[in-house]
Amino acid sequence: MxxxxxxxxxxxxxxxxxxxxxxxxxxxxxxxxxxxxxxxxxxxxxxxxxxxxxxxxxxxxxxxxxxxxxxxxxxxxxxxxxxxxxxxxxxxxxxxxxxxxxxxxxxxxxxxxxxxxxxxxxxxxxxxxxxxxxxxxxxxxxxxxxxxxxxxxxxxxxxxxxxxxxxxxxxxxxxxxxxxxxxxxxxxxxxxxxxxxxxxxxxxxxxxxFGPLSDEDMRKWLAEHPGDHEDVEWMLDWSEGAPGMALLARESNLIECANELQPIIQSLDSGTWQKEFGVHVAEFVTNRSEQVVKQNKKASKDVANKQALSLILRLLGMHVRRRLSATEPGDVETGRRLWELANRIGDAEDQLHRGLNMKHVLESLAAGWSQTCRT
Known part of the structure; x- marks a missing residue:
């Protein structure tokens, strides 16, 4: 929005x-x-x-x-x-x-x-x-x-x-x-x-x-709408051919959040539960929703919260997608785990859409993520 x-x-x-x-x-x-x-x-x-x-x-x-x-x-x-x-x-x-x-x-x-x-x-x-x-x-x-x-x-x-x-x-x-x-x-x-x-x-x-822009067209768009000291390859991966998603990443300081979450997600990947995950995500969601409401007094804070969370879930999906692309074709077990993580992200999105408590959904996602990577 x-x-x-x-x-x-x-x-x-x-x-x-x-x-x-x-x-x-x-x-x-x-x-x-x-x-x-x-x-x-x-x-x-x-x-x-x-x-x-x-x-x-x-x-x-x-x-x-x-x-x-x-x-x-x-x-x-x-x-x-x-x-x-x-x-x-x-x-x-x-x-x-x-x-x-x-x-x-x-x-x-x-x-x-x-x-x-x-x-x-x-x-x-x-x-x-x-x-x-x-x-x-x-x-x-x-x-x-x-x-x-x-x-x-x-x-x-x-x-x-x-x-x-x-x-x-x-x-x-x-x-x-x-x-x-x-x-x-x-x-x-x-x-x-x-x-x-x-x-x-x-x-x-x-x-x-209409479908997403090709990588070639997206690179052209990014060249015509440059950001400050921007990682073009990260933005290409994140946006998936959607210029509007690139603009949202810039407006919300998502790259900074992604950098803060990266070591936490890597720890979850190793099977270690991290309570800091929910803390960092909640901070990002709060900051983003406050930014939206400050810019538009009539904006719904509840909708802004859900949309900020959708950015985080998309970010997690991007992480899983990167790992899948780097997985060897014969590594069936890693592929299975990554597909399970993708399903967990989808389940979390459905739960948030149904109005379940954000904190509980995030805690469940982090716990399930680390458990999947331990088994």
Whole structure:
């Protein structure tokens, strides 16, 4: 989850559309073919792992749809964003016909209860204000932005980021708009969990699946977005082709935490239980969640805690993956132990998702890790 206020987040994203999209060659080709066909579908799902750039591609797609000087062949190039006044507005993040909806937008909502709530999902009231119209929970009636005429006359694009965070009521509320949208109106649902979208939603959309960047593309991205004194090889291994994960590692000082945990994990690998494991992880989680809440007062601390823990579990998975790649093909016993560790990490993630106590889950994981490596 990005903890930046929505406008800052969108301006950061918008500034990137001036540069070519890195990677996603198959997905971009699918979208180019759709534009060239002259029979462009009005509703789309862009799915793929978190942090790989799906929302960035959605915004670039919107640029081509809304800028009359841009064509299908420009998709992904980014450089034509200043080809027209519309392109300038897109580049500056103030195009009136591009509507990007994030859960963090609730802080700017007209509905008071929406402004005051913690930002854990994409609520129905936010969809009513920003896209579909209707009565919000405070009784106010909102005109549907999706059914207004486009201000600049080139159509409208609605992007719902983290669309899986719409509950069933929210998803059901957009069905009519997905099925019968106004002319020259396009809707893009961006999600890392398409299975959480209702079948009735999925059936009304064309689905484009995006994968992680290749090592070559990820190296190119890191070269264009360098960190301070950064271990590029570590970042490549950590990010697994997801630039967003690289950004999260930088924002959260994860590399420092990884260096502190390394001798503790090595001790667990030798079969020795380490109580310091839970202490270091809890410290990282606390610091990260406080950082998120400080940047965004309406961010949910519980969600921030879970997301910080997911970074640690991903870090442990990276450690296991490295060991697996270094294991000799004939070393069946070591391979068995490492696969068991991978399963333990997955079990811990499931337990945290179900709301089990963080301290107990971490203690169980550390104890199980050392026990697996002793047997």
């Amino acid at each position: 990005s903890s930046k206020p929505t406008r800052e987040r969108f301006l950061t994203l918008s500034s990137r559309i001036m540069k070519p999209v890195i990677g996603h060659h198959a997905g971009l080709e699918t979208l180019r073919a759709a534009v060239q066909s002259g029979r462009l579908h009005h509703a789309w799902i862009f799915s793929g792992p978190p942090g790989i750039g799906k929302c960035l591609v959605a915004t670039e797609f919107a640029r081509v749809l809304l800028d009359p000087q841009a064509g299908a062949d420009d998709l992904g190039l980014g450089g034509t964003a200043l080809a027209s006044p519309e392109g300038e507005k897109l580049a500056n993040g103030n195009h009136p016909d591009l509507h990007v909806i994030h859960k963090e937008d609730a802080v700017h909502a007209q509905t008071r209860s929406l402004r005051e709530r913690k930002q854990m999902n994409v609520p129905l009231d936010l969809l009513r204000e920003r896209m579909i119209g209707g009565h919000t929970s405070d009784g106010a009636k909102h005109e549907a932005p999706a059914y207004r005429k486009s201000i600049l006359g080139n159509g409208k694009v609605f992007i719902i980021d983290e669309a899986e965070l719409m509950d069933n009521n929210g998803q059901n509320s957009i069905l009519k708009t997905l099925e019968e949208p106004p002319e020259d109106t396009w809707i893009i649902l961006v999600t890392s969990r398409p299975e959480r979208l209702l079948p009735t939603v999925r059936s009304r959309c064309d689905h484009v699946r």
